Amino acid sequence: MTDVASRLAAKRGAIVRNQAFWGVVAIVLLLAINVISDPGYLSIGYNSETGHLSGNLIDILRASAPILMIAVGMCLVVATGGIDLSVGSIMVVAGAVSMELLSSMDGTTGDAVLTLAVALGIATALGAVNGVLVSVVGLQPFISTLVMMLAGRGIAKVITGGQNTTADNDSFAWLANGYIVGVPVVFLLAIVIVVLVALLVRRSALGLMLEAIGMDSRASRLAGVKRRNLQLTVYSASGLLAGIAGVFATASVMTVDVSRTGYQLELDAILAVVIGGTSLAGGKFSIGGAVIGGLLIATLDKTVVFLGIPASATPAFKAIVIVVLCLLQSERVRSLFRHRRALRAQSQKEAVAA
Amino acid sequence: MRSIPRVARAFAVTGALALGLAACGGGDDDTSTSGDGGGDLVTVGFVAVGPEGGWRQANEANVQDTFTEEAGFELKYAPATNLDQRSQIDAFTSFVDEGVDVILLSATEGAGWEDSLRRAQEAEIPVILVDRGIEPDDNSLYVTRIAPDNYEVSTSVAQWAVSQFPDGGNYFVLEGPAGVSVVNERNKGWDDTVSSVPGLVKVGAQTANWSTEEAKSVFETVLRANNNDIQLVFAQNDEMGLGAAIAVEEAGLTPGVDVKIATIDGTRPALEALGEGRLSFVAEYNPLFGETLLEVVNQVLDGEEVEPYIVVPSETFDSPEAATAALPSRQY
Numbered sequence A: 001m002t003d004v005a006s007r008l009a010a011k012r013g014a015i016v017r018n019q020a021f022w023g024v025v026a027i028v029l030l031l032a033i034n035v036i037s038d039p040g041y042l043s044i045g046y047n048s049e050t051g052h053l054s055g056n057l058i059d060i061l062r063a064s065a066p067i068l069m070i071a072v073g074m075c076l077v078v079a080t081g082g083i084d085l086s087v088g089s090i091m092v093v094a095g096a097v098s099m100e101l102l103s104s105m106d107g108t109t110g111d112a113v114l115t116l117a118v119a120l121g122i123a124t125a126l127g128a129v130n131g132v133l134v135s136v137v138g139l140q141p142f143i144s145t146l147v148m149m150l151a152g153r154g155i156a157k158v159i160t161g162g163q164n165t166t167a168d169n170d171s172f173a174w175l176a177n178g179y180i181v182g183v184p185v186v187f188l189l190a191i192v193i194v195v196l197v198a199l200l201v202r203r204s205a206l207g208l209m210l211e212a213i214g215m216d217s218r219a220s221r222l223a224g225v226k227r228r229n230l231q232l233t234v235y236s237a238s239g240l241l242a243g244i245a246g247v248f249a250t251a252s253v254m255t256v257d258v259s260r261t262g263y264q265l266e267l268d269a270i271l272a273v274v275i276g277g278t279s280l281a282g283g284k285f286s287i288g289g290a291v292i293g294g295l296l297i298a299t300l301d302k303t304v305v306f307l308g309i310p311a312s313a314t315p316a317f318k319a320i321v322i323v324v325l326c327l328l329q330s331e332r333v334r335s336l337f338r339h340r341r342a343l344r345a346q347s348q349k350e351a352v353a354a
Numbered sequence B: 001m002r003s004i005p006r007v008a009r010a011f012a013v014t015g016a017l018a019l020g021l022a023a024c025g026g027g028d029d030d031t032s033t034s035g036d037g038g039g040d041l042v043t044v045g046f047v048a049v050g051p052e053g054g055w056r057q058a059n060e061a062n063v064q065d066t067f068t069e070e071a072g073f074e075l076k077y078a079p080a081t082n083l084d085q086r087s088q089i090d091a092f093t094s095f096v097d098e099g100v101d102v103i104l105l106s107a108t109e110g111a112g113w114e115d116s117l118r119r120a121q122e123a124e125i126p127v128i129l130v131d132r133g134i135e136p137d138d139n140s141l142y143v144t145r146i147a148p149d150n151y152e153v154s155t156s157v158a159q160w161a162v163s164q165f166p167d168g169g170n171y172f173v174l175e176g177p178a179g180v181s182v183v184n185e186r187n188k189g190w191d192d193t194v195s196s197v198p199g200l201v202k203v204g205a206q207t208a209n210w211s212t213e214e215a216k217s218v219f220e221t222v223l224r225a226n227n228n229d230i231q232l233v234f235a236q237n238d239e240m241g242l243g244a245a246i247a248v249e250e251a252g253l254t255p256g257v258d259v260k261i262a263t264i265d266g267t268r269p270a271l272e273a274l275g276e277g278r279l280s281f282v283a284e285y286n287p288l289f290g291e292t293l294l295e296v297v298n299q300v301l302d303g304e305e306v307e308p309y310i311v312v313p314s315e316t317f318d319s320p321e322a323a324t325a326a327l328p329s330r331q332y
Helices: A002-017 A019-037 A056-079 A087-103 A109-135 A141-160 A170-177 A185-202 A206-215 A217-222 A227-251 A265-275 A287-306 A311-329 A331-353 B003-033 B054-066 B085-098 B114-122 B150-164 B181-194 B212-225 B238-250 B268-275 B290-301 B320-329
Strands: A045-047 A052-054 B042-048 B073-079 B102-105 B127-130 B144-148 B169-175 B200-207 B232-235 B260-265 B281-284 B309-312
Touching: A019 A265, A019 A287, A019 A311, A056 A087, A056 A185, A056 A206, A056 A227, A056 A265, A056 A287, A056 B212, A087 A109, A087 A141, A087 A227, A087 A265, A109 A141, A109 A170, A109 A227, A170 A185, A170 A227, A185 A206, A185 A227, A185 A287, A206 A217, A206 A227, A217 A227, A265 A287, A265 A311, A287 A311, A287 B212, A311 A331, A311 B200, B042 B054, B042 B085, B042 B290, B054 B073, B054 B238, B054 B290, B073 B085, B085 B102, B085 B114, B102 B290, B114 B127, B127 B290, B144 B150, B144 B290, B150 B181, B150 B232, B150 B260, B150 B281, B169 B181, B169 B212, B169 B238, B181 B200, B200 B212, B212 B238, B232 B238, B238 B260, B238 B268, B268 B281, B268 B320, B290 B309
Parallel strands: B042 B073, B042 B102, B102 B127, B127 B144, B144 B309, B169 B200, B169 B232, B232 B260, B260 B281
Antiparallel strands: A045 A052
């Protein structure tokens, strides 16, 4: 009996210590708050006008797709002990390239495919520039990606001539707004990409090698890990994923907003990665955790609007949720609570005995 | 020994990047680089907002096209870096130090300009506010402000709303970023008229940061939270109104029939949408006042008195026909 109980307790301890667990708790709590304000919040209906599923949960899944993309890219970069501040700017470059190309084309599917290839190619190339600056030149990741963050938005402005370009292409818009058997295409794509990346890094030694670089890059080199190539690959992959996020974000309204698209989303991505239990010190990463973090941020954004929180109070509300979450994740804060609980139990026992 | 070439290489790369950027950026301020036009040109420093949307683009291009060398001016155009006030203050200060003849200022943020404006006053450089006002609005610090009247424009939207919904209805407001003077003025104009009509119920207001993408995401959730029971949207710029129209369509409703959307600005995409019936009302916030500005600058330089606030007249468009009629001559 005691054996089973202690094993259960140990398992529970492991779950509670897993940081992503608290992300899930936060998502459930936020959804619960929404359900309290409107009991029908979780219901998913079939919209006969448009012919696909609709509901708040579906909206959250759609809104989370771009964040998932950049969070996964950021996760890989952080694993090597780096950071990529340029994801938001690469998003706007990919969006600007897409809209600028599409606005001068006819709107066929072929055009959409070509545009997608060019936009993602440019995004990957920008990521590769980050990679070269970090791995070959040996600059700090923070600085090299900061350069790209500032340059990227400038490049986007040059591409569109400072304007917010609009375009028309049904196939391209389908990527962000379409549905397959009622489920949003954009979320399906995001999940497929996340699963592919996860399989690639976890079913091969790639993930371990990335972590090795993050732990101790010299030791990993002595152990035969090709640091330069891997860093180049990881930053390019982050650029590519940011490009996909940019396509998702602009395709949903078929407009690129050079000063707002992807603005400060690098912070959301870093937040998602940290909430998911990946240490910014590098050497350890969790793609599942980053996905949970991304979903949490999307849920939080949607909750703020659903509850009708005044615009001026929105940042404070988000900050409070995130601070509470980080406190819960902290081992030290939790042990403080445990300690107090134990003290209280003890004093009660003494009171009973006396 | 090894580290020096590496540092040198790093500088070379960043230097090359910076050069590349400078080359890219050089295209749009050709007026400022060709400064060698002799002493008879009037130098005008334009502390501008930079890329923000279709309206700003039209406004700043119009100012740049007005103050040409042929007209006897040398315009120094200084757009803000990513809408940052700090970069504007820096540009403003350097114009004062250079001793330009006039400074035109479109502030990204209203507050915090007193010290800079006082410096300009001490240097006896007249400052003219273009579009954006300052807070607190102390008109001893500047010569005049030239702008369309936000209060008047949003009042015209509100009057249309009242006439369209005699039996009342639910409405939602899509605002710009909290705290910007434009947002406060547009809210005030709307509220002062609409609050007198008991039937019109405000369901809520939320910022979408002037962005189409955010407006779509916000309004899609607002429709859900209210079971699609919203008849009117007041979007404080065109971009957000277009985002709301997409959200309405995706919810399976028809914009213009189920939900009427009114916007401010009057850019070309908005008028096209009005022509298609996706928007229901567009109030122009006229950006093309370069001519008026030129007149005022000349008056100020001649030492004449000018009014502290000069209102630029704006039009409204309330039907697809009005939009189609206006589109061919639309410059922005």
